Amino acid sequence: MSEAIRVLHVLGGVGLGGAESRIMDLYRQMDRNEIQFDFLVHSEAMNWSISSAMNRSISEAVNQRKPEFYDEEILSLGGHIYVLPKFKVYNYLSYRKAVRDFFRQHHEFRVVQGHMTSTAGIYLPIAKKYGIPVTVAHARNAGVVKGLKGIATRFFRRGLAQKADCCFACSKLAGEDVFGKAAMDEGRVKIIYNAIDAVEFTYDPKVRAQVRERLGLKEELVIGHVGRFNYQKNHPYLIDIFAKLCEIRQNAVLLMLGEGPDQENIREKCRMLGIEDKVRFLGNQRRPQDYYQAMDIFLLPSFFEGLPGVLVEAQAAGLKCFVSDTITSEAAATDLVTYLSTEQPAEAWAEQIAKAAEYERQNTFQRMKEAGFDVKTQAADYRLFYKRGDSSGL
Numbered sequence: 001m002s003e004a005i006r007v008l009h010v011l012g013g014v015g016l017g018g019a020e021s022r023i024m025d026l027y028r029q030m031d032r033n034e035i036q037f038d039f040l041v042h043s044e045a046m047n048w049s050i051s052s053a054m055n056r057s058i059s060e061a062v063n064q065r066k067p068e069f070y071d072e073e074i075l076s077l078g079g080h081i082y083v084l085p086k087f088k089v090y091n092y093l094s095y096r097k098a099v100r101d102f103f104r105q106h107h108e109f110r111v112v113q114g115h116m117t118s119t120a121g122i123y124l125p126i127a128k129k130y131g132i133p134v135t136v137a138h139a140r141n142a143g144v145v146k147g148l149k150g151i152a153t154r155f156f157r158r159g160l161a162q163k164a165d166c167c168f169a170c171s172k173l174a175g176e177d178v179f180g181k182a183a184m185d186e187g188r189v190k191i192i193y194n195a196i197d198a199v200e201f202t203y204d205p206k207v208r209a210q211v212r213e214r215l216g217l218k219e220e221l222v223i224g225h226v227g228r229f230n231y232q233k234n235h236p237y238l239i240d241i242f243a244k245l246c247e248i249r250q251n252a253v254l255l256m257l258g259e260g261p262d263q264e265n266i267r268e269k270c271r272m273l274g275i276e277d278k279v280r281f282l283g284n285q286r287r288p289q290d291y292y293q294a295m296d297i298f299l300l301p302s303f304f305e306g307l308p309g310v311l312v313e314a315q316a317a318g319l320k321c322f323v324s325d326t327i328t329s330e331a332a333a334t335d336l337v338t339y340l341s342t343e344q345p346a347e348a349w350a351e352q353i354a355k356a357a358e359y360e361r362q363n364t365f366q367r368m369k370e371a372g373f374d375v376k377t378q379a380a381d382y383r384l385f386y387k388r389g390d391s392s393g394l
Helices: 018-029 058-064 071-076 092-105 120-129 148-157 172-179 181-185 205-214 235-248 263-273 288-294 309-316 346-356 365-370 375-388
Strands: 005-010 035-043 081-085 109-114 134-139 166-169 189-191 221-226 252-257 279-283 297-300 320-324 337-340
Touching: 005 375, 018 071, 018 309, 018 375, 035 375, 071 081, 081 092, 092 120, 109 120, 109 375, 120 134, 120 148, 134 172, 166 172, 172 181, 172 189, 205 288, 221 235, 221 288, 221 309, 235 252, 235 263, 235 297, 235 346, 252 288, 263 279, 288 309, 297 309, 297 346, 309 320, 309 365, 320 346, 337 346
Parallel strands: 005 035, 005 109, 035 081, 109 134, 134 166, 166 189, 221 252, 221 297, 252 279, 297 320, 320 337
Antiparallel strands: none
């Protein structure tokens, strides 16, 4: 039997994020005797001087790196995790050297798929130089954070469409933002939706009853949100919306799944508004699909997104969704999505949610599949791409 084709996915990390979750959904669908995924991540554990880096092995770096959410599953599936220094702009030269050292040692990959587009213009050309047959730049977001970090990201993305063999994007919005309008107009960017294991999220009233009972929920109106606590997700505004909703519906409860640097600030805001007893911070969950069942409304007022997998998951669970109008319309696979402006006062969102709260939950699996959001269907196309290097079937 021939060895499995090895595909290297380059990411910031393998924590519980949108891109990471979508890649893991795809990974689980692969015949790993045929195609195997490996992961090249970035860590502060590798941010040492060039001279000291020469005296340390990759295995040491992995040991020093703090374990992340998907580490255990990746290793159990036969994947490897490799580590690069975290890119800081000022360490440009040492970062390039670390990338060169890595690809000088590793020639086993048929495809390198870069989901970290901020530095893909650095690592993909180096991978190609050292013999990787197919390089992919995969745009997963349509926007950058404010300030110097966002400016740096834009700078290093320049000309990325010319630096990869294939350009993928999760939406037209993400494709244009990362690769530019010209590359989109010329048809050089392939749009591949963020697909999920839709069956796992399909509405199940039995699971709903079980989870609500476990959470001590009866007749409450349950608002849900899934996302990392950072600037992009606009949590302060989300809390303002929920606080206004509590004035209309006193039985409202908010379930928040996720972790992140801004979580304590959001907890404090809840305390200041006097709604801390109505907000459940549930952290990262290995089975988020169960919590979607318990929700009644899904809320996502993000400043920017590529094509949010959590919105796909919420629709697969049959939830009515209220989202910011900055999110691409491609994400609306059903008529369950309502787009609203974050320029509106929070009470406008709250009023709309209250009016829409009573509805009959439905099984949306077939609609999600037909719209291209089921990973089982997408995985078959990816398998052919990884074998042939031809993206025409995607």
